[in-house]
Structure formats: structure tokens, C-alpha cells
Amino acid sequence: MLLNGNPESRISILDRGVQYGDGLFETIAVAGGEPCLWQRHMQRLEQGCRRLKIDFPEDDNLLLEVYREINGRSQGVIKIILTRGSGGRGYAPPANQKSTRLVYYSEWPEYPAGFSQSGVRVHLCDLRLGRNPALAGLKTLNRLEQVLARGEWSDPDIAEGLLQDGEGNLIEGTMSNLFLIHNRNLSTPDLGFSGVAGVMRQVVMEQAGRLGIPLAVKMLKMRDLLSANGLFLTNSLIGIWPVREVNAKKYDPEAVSPSLVDAVMCRGFRFE
Amino acid sequence: MLLNGNPESRISILDRGVQYGDGLFETIAVAGGEPCLWQRHMQRLEQGCRRLKIDFPEDDNLLLEVYREINGRSQGVIKIILTRGSGGRGYAPPANQKSTRLVYYSEWPEYPAGFSQSGVRVHLCDLRLGRNPALAGLKTLNRLEQVLARGEWSDPDIAEGLLQDGEGNLIEGTMSNLFLIHNRNLSTPDLGFSGVAGVMRQVVMEQAGRLGIPLAVKMLKMRDLLSANGLFLTNSLIGIWPVREVNAKKYDPEAVSPSLVDAVMCRGFRFE
Numbered sequence A, B: 001m002l003l004n005g006n007p008e009s010r011i012s013i014l015d016r017g018v019q020y021g022d023g024l025f026e027t028i029a030v031a032g033g034e035p036c037l038w039q040r041h042m043q044r045l046e047q048g049c050r051r052l053k054i055d056f057p058e059d060d061n062l063l064l065e066v067y068r069e070i071n072g073r074s075q076g077v078i079k080i081i082l083t084r085g086s087g088g089r090g091y092a093p094p095a096n097q098k099s100t101r102l103v104y105y106s107e108w109p110e111y112p113a114g115f116s117q118s119g120v121r122v123h124l125c126d127l128r129l130g131r132n133p134a135l136a137g138l139k140t141l142n143r144l145e146q147v148l149a150r151g152e153w154s155d156p157d158i159a160e161g162l163l164q165d166g167e168g169n170l171i172e173g174t175m176s177n178l179f180l181i182h183n184r185n186l187s188t189p190d191l192g193f194s195g196v197a198g199v200m201r202q203v204v205m206e207q208a209g210r211l212g213i214p215l216a217v218k219m220l221k222m223r224d225l226l227s228a229n230g231l232f233l234t235n236s237l238i239g240i241w242p243v244r245e246v247n248a249k250k251y252d253p254e255a256v257s258p259s260l261v262d263a264v265m266c267r268g269f270r271f272e
Helices: A016-020 A038-052 A059-070 A144-150 A199-211 A222-227 A258-268 B016-020 B038-052 B059-070 B144-150 B199-210 B222-227 B258-268
Strands: A010-012 A023-031 A076-083 A100-106 A120-129 A158-165 A169-173 A177-182 A185-189 A215-218 A230-235 A239-246 B010-012 B023-031 B076-083 B100-106 B120-129 B158-165 B169-173 B177-182 B185-189 B215-218 B230-235 B239-246
Touching: A010 A016, A016 A076, A016 B016, A016 B144, A023 A038, A038 A059, A038 A076, A038 A199, A038 B144, A059 A076, A059 A100, A120 A144, A144 A158, A144 B016, A158 A239, A169 A185, A169 A222, A177 A199, A177 A222, A185 A199, A199 A215, A199 A230, A199 A239, A199 A258, A239 A258, B010 B016, B016 B076, B023 B038, B038 B059, B038 B076, B038 B199, B059 B076, B059 B100, B120 B144, B144 B158, B158 B239, B169 B185, B169 B222, B177 B199, B177 B222, B185 B199, B199 B215, B199 B230, B199 B239, B199 B258, B239 B258
Parallel strands: A120 A158, A120 A239, A185 A215, B120 B158, B120 B239, B185 B215
Antiparallel strands: A010 B010, A023 A076, A076 A100, A158 A169, A169 A177, A177 A185, A177 A230, A230 A239, B023 B076, B076 B100, B158 B169, B169 B177, B177 B185, B177 B230, B230 B239
16 A cells, blocks of 8 residues: 555544545556556546646656556556545645545456346445535545445345435435436436545446437436336446346346447446 | 544545545544544434434544543644445445444644633534435535535624525534523524534533523524624634624624633543
């Protein structure tokens, strides 16, 4: 693990990441020894820093640290945590900020192979996400809602939980973004008030456009989920998971366009 | 600083407090060498643990650690951070939890003496708090909303910022709770959807009851703020701060009942 470029597995208790969750993170797939979708992850991190007014480290340095942590391994996961650093008085951000960056490698998660092929079972969560445009879309270190939602089930055959906001809008999974399929049309929730704008979600949106698959970004309700003939989940590690069941309701995992899956799996797991 | 009872100033990067803000904290005034309102802080922490399903350490051990950190000093601040510890897969909480506890002392904050006597100036924040009953009332480590709100002003003469939720309900200050005064009647926001249920807020509510001052807990709107003849802020370190100005609007800091202030300052800064 690297803390500001130095081998270290611990962080100061006074760091604002520890004190307040005052920071952001990225979870990046490593394939063929390379961090996949690097530019997009850096764009999102930089955008998050701009919105939270955290100082963004030079991404060339970050990339060097990422390669040091990958250390020649072919497949795995890189996590980058960026906090506002230490200092300031209480919640007040320090006048002279120096962000703290953590970079570390972990093993590739062993999800059952069937998840990608035959689809996953999904739990509809009781917890409702709060709405806050100031934080919406960002992958911040404030993730208690996701922790509580993920704590709602322990059946290992359930791969993910779907979340609505307080007004009943479908938003995302606890660790993934959501796409609904109505005939050939795709839709994905508007993330202007809640949720994390995933990097793989962006890849799906672009590839759908390239393939001529109609796609709408909008507020989606439970009735849209019930009327869909298919749905799928995305994130940087899983790529695409078709869904075969939400609570007791069945969906056709083959409703997901194979050409879209191919395009996303091809673009989503390379360095660019 | 003590980490699980051992002198240590750093915490594992893999701790869920660092990764997700998966934990709670307490900020406790030290007066006469004793942690003030100890029982109430422990009640709130225990209640937070119950709601988040974090395992609560024995509070006798915690109290011994608090005295070790106070180390004979008369006045100061003790902060306790309690996280869900390490482990689990992603957001999923670990099957065998072992919470991490941090206890450390810091200097008493030097607020200008005039804040308590002549009242404070307050900024009405642009940021709106999200609403989430699952987290409402708890002092969690997810505090990015407060950090962003506190970043809205840098004028040292402004002591605090007032926050509304997304529906325009007045909730609290960035680091304090809010009470409005209409003639002799007090009201304080219902914290069922947002906000932190402060320990000093509870003391104010009890002392108001004891003194026969009518007090309502309810949803409050901007019109209630505008029609108030006074307001004040509370937390465990400041006790009571009357407010003399919110943006351009003036309030009478002497609208706050002196007998209530006396009762709260007397009860709020002793060990019990």
C-alpha cells in the first residue's frame, strides 16, 4: 500500500478521511497488468475534487504509483482513496490543503461465473437513499447508506441490492449502476440527486449510442422496473451482470443485447 | 491517542471507518478533569451502535481510556471514534465484527468569550441536507455535508451556519442544534429525517421542562425562523450560544431565558 507514494498500511487518525469521510475513491480493474479505463477514472476523480474543492494530485504520479502496486501482476483491483488531508478546525476545511492519496492492490474478486452468463438474483432494499445534489454522482467516502443496504441480506445467491431514493425513484445497486430494458430501449436513472455515476455506466451509454440502441437517462419508478422485460447492472469490476430475478419477479437475462455486452466487455477492460 | 486501548496515532487503511465512514463518534467536553455528560454520550453511542449494528465496547473500559487520555488535565475535549472495524467483502459487513475504538484528547477550543454573552452571527447555508431516516439523529463518520456547508464561509466573525433539508425544513447548525424562541415558547427541529440529535440539545429539552418553559419538537420552516424573536445554538462544547444575526436579520440575544442558560450551563458541564 502506498500513502502519498510511500509504503504504509496505516493513516493518521487526524486525517479528514478518517474524521469525516472527507474524500473520494476509485475502484479500478486491472487486466493484462494495466489499470482499465484509467482516463475515465481520473476524469471522475478530478471532477469530484473540483466539486468538493479537494486538491487533485498529478495523475502521472498516481499512475506510476498504480504500476508500483500492480507490480507485474496481471489481474486484480486497484483502489485509490483521496482525502482532503489533515488540518482545519472542525468541519472547516484547512486554508492550505494537501490531499492524502492512498493506492493499493487487492485480489480480483471471485464472483461466480454464472453471474455474467445466466444473470443474478437481486434484492430490493428497504433502505432509501437520501437526496443531495451536492454529493450526487460522486464516489465519496461517505458510504454508510451502501453499508446498511448491503447488510439487509446475507444469502450468497443474492448478488446485489437495488436502491430507491426517499421519493421512490430507482437509483442504483449498492455497488453498481442500473439499466432497464423495454423492448430494445434502454433507460438508466438520472443521478442528479442520488447515486454514483459509474465509469462502466458511461461506457455502456457510449457503446449503446455507437450501436444505435436508444437510451434515456431519466427518473425511473418501480412501475418502470415492473414493466421492463430485462435489466442489468454495471460496475468497473463486473462489467455487465444481467438480472434474472428481483425478489420474486423473474426477468429474461437474455434480454440484454449480446452486441452491447460484447462492446462493453471489450472497451471496459482495457487501458485507455 | 489510544487505538483499542494502545497508544497509536494511526489506523489501518483497511478499517471500514477509513473505507466507508462506517462508524460513529462523540465529542465530549472535559471540565474539572472529568468527561461531561458521560452517561448521555454513552447512551447515544450505544443507540447508534444498535441502529448501525456495530458492536459496542464496554463503556467501563472506554471510561478508563478516557481518563488515561485526559491524564490529569482539567479542561479540554475528548473525541471517541468507533468504527465497524476491518473485514467484510466490499460494503457487506463482516460476519465476525470487532469494532475499532479511538480515544484522544485535544485542547479546549478558544471561542471568543462574546459568543456566549452577546450572541453569534450565523450564515444561512446554501447546501441542503439529505433526508434519510436510517441515519437521522446519529453522529456518524459520514460528515461531508457538514464539511461542504462549513466551507461556504470564511469570515471568522460568523460562528456557525444554519442548514435546511431538501424540503426546506430547518434542521440544525453545521456543528450545533437549533432552538427557536417565540415569546416564551421554545421549538427545536424534529430530527426524524436529518440531523444529529445532540446531547446538549437533550439537556436543554429536559431543563426547559423542569423550568416550565413550553417546548415543541416539530418540523420548522424558514417562516418560523423569520417570525422568531430569538434563537440559540447548542452543542457539548459551546453549551448555549444565543444568535444575534442570521444573514442580515437581527435577533435579540437576550431573548434566551437566563434561567435556562444557567440551568443548562450548570447541568451540561459536569460528569454524570
